Structures are given as structure tokens and as C-alpha cells.
Amino acid sequence: MAEPILSVRDLHTEFAAQEGTVRAVDGVSFDVFEGRTLGVVGESGCGKSVTARSILGIVERPGKVTGGQILLRQAKGGAPVDLLKFNENQMRSVRGPEIALVFQEPMASFSQYYTIGNQIMEGITLHMGLDKKDARARAIELLDMVGVPQPSRRVDEYPFQLSGGLRQRVMIAMALSCDPRVLIADEPTTALDVTTQAQILDLLRDLQEKRGLAIILITHDMGVIAEMAHDVAVMYLGRAVETGPVADIFAKPDHPYTRALLRSIPTVMAKPRTRLPTISGSIPHPFNRPKGCAYHPRCSEIIGDLCETSEPPAIDTEHRQVRCFLHGGRP
Amino acid sequence: MSEAVTLLEVRGLKKHFPIRKGLLRKVVGQVRAVDGVSFSIRKGETLALVGESGCGKTTVSRCILRAMAPSAGSIKFVVDGKTVDLAGLRRGELRPLRRHMQMVFQDPYSSLNPRMVVGDIIGEPLLINGMTDREERRKRVLELMELVQLPAAYISRFPHAFSGGQRQRIGIARALALNPSLIVADEPVSALDVSVQAQILNLMLDLQDQLKLTYLFVAHDLSVVKHVSDRVAVMYVGRIVELAETEALFDTPLHPYTEALLSAAPTPVPGAVSTRIILERDIADPANPPPGCAFHPRCRYAEARCKVETPELEEIAPGRHVACLRGRELTLRGIAALS
Numbered sequence A: 001m002a003e004p005i006l007s008v009r010d011l012h013t014e015f016a017a018q019e020g021t022v023r024a025v026d027g028v029s030f031d032v033f034e035g036r037t038l039g040v041v042g043e044s045g046c047g048k049s050v051t052a053r054s055i056l057g058i059v060e061r062p063g064k065v066t067g068g069q070i071l072l073r074q075a076k077g078g079a080p081v082d083l084l085k086f087n088e089n090q091m092r093s094v095r096g097p098e099i100a101l102v103f104q105e106p107m108a109s110f111s112q113y114y115t116i117g118n119q120i121m122e123g124i125t126l127h128m129g130l131d132k133k134d135a136r137a138r139a140i141e142l143l144d145m146v147g148v149p150q151p152s153r154r155v156d157e158y159p160f161q162l163s164g165g166l167r168q169r170v171m172i173a174m175a176l177s178c179d180p181r182v183l184i185a186d187e188p189t190t191a192l193d194v195t196t197q198a199q200i201l202d203l204l205r206d207l208q209e210k211r212g213l214a215i216i217l218i219t220h221d222m223g224v225i226a227e228m229a230h231d232v233a234v235m236y237l238g239r240a241v242e243t244g245p246v247a248d249i250f251a252k253p254d255h256p257y258t259r260a261l262l263r264s265i266p267t268v269m270a271k272p273r274t275r276l277p278t279i280s281g282s283i284p285h286p287f288n289r290p291k292g293c294a295y296h297p298r299c300s301e302i303i304g305d306l307c308e309t310s311e312p313p314a315i316d317t318e319h320r321q322v323r324c325f326l327h328g329g330r331p
Numbered sequence B: 001m002s003e004a005v006t007l008l009e010v011r012g013l014k015k016h017f018p019i020r021k022g023l024l025r026k027v028v029g030q031v032r033a034v035d036g037v038s039f040s041i042r043k044g045e046t047l048a049l050v051g052e053s054g055c056g057k058t059t060v061s062r063c064i065l066r067a068m069a070p071s072a073g074s075i076k077f078v079v080d081g082k083t084v085d086l087a088g089l090r091r092g093e094l095r096p097l098r099r100h101m102q103m104v105f106q107d108p109y110s111s112l113n114p115r116m117v118v119g120d121i122i123g124e125p126l127l128i129n130g131m132t133d134r135e136e137r138r139k140r141v142l143e144l145m146e147l148v149q150l151p152a153a154y155i156s157r158f159p160h161a162f163s164g165g166q167r168q169r170i171g172i173a174r175a176l177a178l179n180p181s182l183i184v185a186d187e188p189v190s191a192l193d194v195s196v197q198a199q200i201l202n203l204m205l206d207l208q209d210q211l212k213l214t215y216l217f218v219a220h221d222l223s224v225v226k227h228v229s230d231r232v233a234v235m236y237v238g239r240i241v242e243l244a245e246t247e248a249l250f251d252t253p254l255h256p257y258t259e260a261l262l263s264a265a266p267t268p269v270p271g272a273v274s275t276r277i278i279l280e281r282d283i284a285d286p287a288n289p290p291p292g293c294a295f296h297p298r299c300r301y302a303e304a305r306c307k308v309e310t311p312e313l314e315e316i317a318p319g320r321h322v323a324c325l326r327g328r329e330l331t332l333r334g335i336a337a338l339s
Helices: A048-056 A088-092 A116-128 A132-145 A164-175 A194-211 A222-228 A246-251 A256-263 A304-309 B057-064 B091-100 B118-128 B134-147 B152-156 B164-176 B194-211 B222-228 B246-251 B256-264
Strands: A006-017 A020-032 A037-041 A063-072 A099-102 A182-186 A214-219 A231-236 A239-245 B006-021 B026-042 B046-050 B072-079 B082-085 B101-104 B182-186 B214-219 B231-236 B239-245 B314-317 B320-322
Touching: A006 A048, A020 A037, A020 A048, A020 A063, A020 A214, A020 A231, A037 A048, A037 A222, A048 A063, A048 A099, A048 A182, A048 A214, A099 A164, A116 A132, A116 A164, A132 A164, A164 A194, A194 A214, A194 A222, A194 B256, A214 A222, A222 A246, A231 A246, A231 A256, A239 A246, A239 A256, A256 B194, B006 B057, B006 B214, B026 B057, B026 B072, B026 B214, B026 B239, B046 B057, B046 B222, B057 B182, B057 B214, B072 B091, B091 B101, B101 B164, B118 B134, B118 B152, B118 B164, B134 B152, B134 B164, B164 B194, B194 B222, B214 B222, B222 B246, B231 B246, B231 B256, B239 B246, B239 B256
Parallel strands: A020 A239, A037 A214, A037 A231, A099 A182, A182 A214, B046 B214, B046 B231, B101 B182, B182 B214
Antiparallel strands: A006 A020, A006 A063, A231 A239, B006 B026, B006 B072, B072 B082, B231 B239, B239 B320, B314 B320
16 A cells, blocks of 8 residues: 555643543554545544644643654655644644644634635635635635535625535635645534535545545544545544454454444434443543553453453554454453 | 324424514514424324424424424323313413423433432422422432432432433433323434443333333434334424334335435445435525425425425325325335445
8 A cells, every 4th residue: 555644653642630631642543545534433532533633733722742643744745744843833834735624513613704705715825825816716616616506606605604514515615725635524524414414425525536635534423434434443532442444344343342332323224113232331531531441341341350450552463453452462 | 003092193283483674673584493294193102203403393392392382283182081282271271281291302411400419300390290298209219210220329419420321311310200191302312422322212212111101202313213213204394294104214215305314324334325315405494495395406306396386294005194296106215225
């Protein structure tokens, strides 16, 4: 396989609070390739959004990236650079032209006081050095590309005049305005209805095909992962417990959490009125992170003292990485 | 099932909200949030009301609970063998009836008072309805907590100490406190994580069997609906477009909107996407719905007459109701096409 555009290595991000330190991201590694989608999936508090924010260097205080590497192979070539060593000025030239972000809540992520055209043009004039007239033309072209009807009229509208689906299209147009090679989409369809979600996912697939975008898709929805991603990283309490190709992992999940999670999803294929297999207990509060393997209190395949006391290391097999003593790494 | 007793019968329910403009707040139009909805719920069954945002499903549930007054229509509810029409009742008349229908809310974070301990939250409906004896109330609260599988030790804790799933259990216990016959659950699991969602769905199924409850289950997620409901009503822009037994509706949908919804639901099977139907455009605006069938601008089977004639909900086969002019002639794809 080709060289990855972006490699995250042993990333650690912590939030210092009075009650103690929360290890929101605790040793996450993955690779992102051109024209492929990496799905990052997990339940609330697993650190999937903080991972995205760490890559872009926009973790909010008191959060701080405390370790690891984020290696980016830049468009201009040369050896990969570590984004964690970049200063704020250098990062600014990464956000937009190299890596762009699509947020979950399209309403909250726009300014209500500027037209959408204005907001798209801001990035274009800043990064691409176009004048106002050309930037406006480029904004209209982008709106057209993401399927906004009547783009030359819509460009002068305000975010509140658009429906949720259109707003998310505009958000994608804005993210693509400076031709990034990596697009991070953080729950891009969670706030949308299913029929609108289908439209947006279709758009993302289409854009990826045309432009060879590398996409990091962050979601809690295994259905969206199955449909969109080539590779997947399943996260639980700050760690990627299982990483590998989607088809393999869905067919034969190795980690007990992945297995339980896949089983507990309601599907339209089920017989009516059937009970679902469940995962016992609930996700621990980040301040009460269990010792050893963080999943052990809920795990149905726990190995006596071992899982309660020591953390399983990441074990690489052919196409997959798993953190579970059932699959090796016993001391 | 057919000889079962009807618990609730809704006929021609409408709820219009006026749009006001200008200095004098003159009414310039109406948002037809619910525009002629009819269905019935049998004792002991679960009817799911599904649809996308703005389709009016929540407004229907609020009218039934009389959290708002309907603009037209009747809501016949059977209480102690007598039938009453909730639609026309005044506040005072509604009060003694409220204990028979209770609600489970979507957001377990905002629906529990953060200043009350669990025991008081679950016990409040008992107190209001005259159970003034402290010890008696405590006994009933503990009974309810056991029913929803909450440890008794939690009785004196505040809601902030609990996870979303546990909070939803508290909300369910509170709804069950007065032995209601009808539970209206508005998106009860959509704010929960998947691993917890399954626990709450199972709990609701178990409670129904145990206590012979009747559910009106309002949801947008078809896969959740498939797991809990006996029958499903699909809403689009204020109307029911299809109503059928769950299995029939999923296997052989009769309305093009149902077909599109089923095909849009993401399934956790990699590579299942190729047959997807992608609807064009957005959901119609209930303040200004398109003429004829409200779904026609997005429908791939629409004909000229769909733009002028408004289809009524008709029973075209036993138990199968559909509001589509071409309902009898179309053969649509069910979930079998997804795998």
C-alpha cells in the first residue's frame, strides 16, 4: 500500500481538572491514506472528538496534547513533518490547505451575522490569495460542487435561511475551499434526519472519489461506518481497542468490546419485538477509569486477575491491531 | 390480536399553529403541524409513530397527553371501562385522567430535577395523587426501583450521580408510579449510547409483558422501532402515510416514503449501500406544503395526478393502510433488498 498521508502515533491528550487528570486520548495510533476513509467509532467519552481536535491543534483548555506524534506528508513533498512540533503560525497553514474539519452541529459552527458566501470567502482570501471577486466566484463554484441548488443566489443567504442538510453541505464546501487532502468529519450527519444523512454520505463518497480525499470519519454509528469507511478504529475510554479493515472487523471482531457493540445494535433486519444482547453496566466516568484494561468491568470474557491489573498492549497481527489479552501480550 | 380491546382511538386529529406577523400580530398563515391524523392503539400493544423532524410525531403525542389542545378531532381514551374524549376536556376535567397516561421523555438529563433525590423524583406523582404516608410511599418507590432494576441504595442520591441509562430508568420508574395504562415514550433511547440503548429497550419490552402496558413509541430510528413495536405508523408533513403491522411494513412497504426511509437507514453490514434510494431535496415545509400529495416533489413514482389530488389513508389490504394514489399498483422494496 502507498505511504499514508497522515500517521498518528501514540497520541496522548489530557485534561487537567481539580478532581484529577482525565486521559481523554491515551495512546492512539492510526494511519490515513489518500482516497480512503478511516472510521473512528466509539461511545461518548471514548476520546474520538478529542483525537480529531488534537490533530488540528485545537484542543480547548485545560486540555493538552502530552505525547506522541502526528506525522503529515505535506503536499509539497519531502519527509513527513510532526504537527505537534509546529507553532501556531505554521499550524495555520496546515488547517485548511492540508487538513480541514467538518463539525457535527452545522448551526452552531457558523456565524449568524455573515452570509455563507462571506464565511466561505474568508478562508479562500486568507489561504489562496484570491481577490474578492475571484473568491466569490470560487465560493459559488464550491456551493455548486456540493449540490446547493441555485448557488449564485444562496451565496448571499444567512445560515438561518438554510435547512439542516443544506447547512451541512455548505460546511463541507467551506472545508473543501482550500483543497485539503485530509478531511476530518466529526459526526457530520448525527444532527440530520436519515434521508438527509443518506444525501450527505453520498456527497462525501462522491467527493472522495473525484478528489482522492483522505477522510477521517468520526461517529458513534456502526451503520455509518459499515457504509462509508475502509478501515476502522474502535475506541473505548481513550484507547483504540481494535483497528483494521472494516469488512474484516465486522465479519470477525476480535476484541470483546467490538463484538458486544456490534451485537447490541438494533437493526431493521431483526424480528419484531426481540430482545437485544446488551453490554452490562455503563461507561465509567472518566475520573473513575478502571484499573488494568478499562473495559474489564463490563467484559464477558475477562481473564481473572490479569485484566483487572495490567493494561493489554497493542498486538499487531496481519491486518489488525488489537488490545486484549485474549489475543496475546500476556506478561 | 384482532379481538383485543381498543385503548385509544384518535380520529381526524389536527393541530395548527398560527403564524403571526407585523405590529398587530395579524395571523398570516398556519403551520399545519398535524393535519388529520387517525389511528387506534389496542390494549397491550406498542404502536410506533415514526418520521423525520418536523413531521408532527411529537405534536401528536403532546395532543394525546393534552399537553396542548388540538385544533380539531377526537381522542377517545378508555378509562375504567368508560370512553372519554380527551380533546374537548378542560384542565380540571383532565386532572383525574392524567394518572392513566404517563410520559417517558427523550432527554434523561433535562427531565429530572437536579435538586431532588431519586426517591422524591419517583415518589412525587404518588404524593400528588394522595399517597401522603411517608412509609407507604417509600415502599412503593423501592418496588418501582426494583422493577426498573435500580439498586435500592440509590434512593437518596441526586440525578447528577447517574449515567444516561440509569437516569432513563428513573424516568421510567416515575412514569410507572401510578400504574398508568398508556405510556407515551418520545424518543426514549435516542440520547443514549448504543450499549445502553439496548438495555433500556429490553427493559421496556420486559415491563410491557410484566405489567400489560400499552406504548405509544415515538421515534425517528427505524431499527429501534423494529425491535419494540407491534405496529408502525409512518408520518410525513403532518399526516400518516402508512400504517401496518411491523413485519409487513418492513418487508413490503406500500408507500414510497416508507421505502426510502427503510433504504436510508444505515445497516451495520459493510457493502450494503449500493441499492440505496437517495431522496432529492428537503422535507416539505408544513407552513406551506406542496399541493396534492405532500411527498410528490421527492417521490420517484409521482405522476401528474399526484400534484393535484391529495391521497387519503385507506385500508387496501387487511391491516394495511396507505395514503398513496398509486398504493395498489406499486411494488416497492422492503428490507430484503438491503442485504
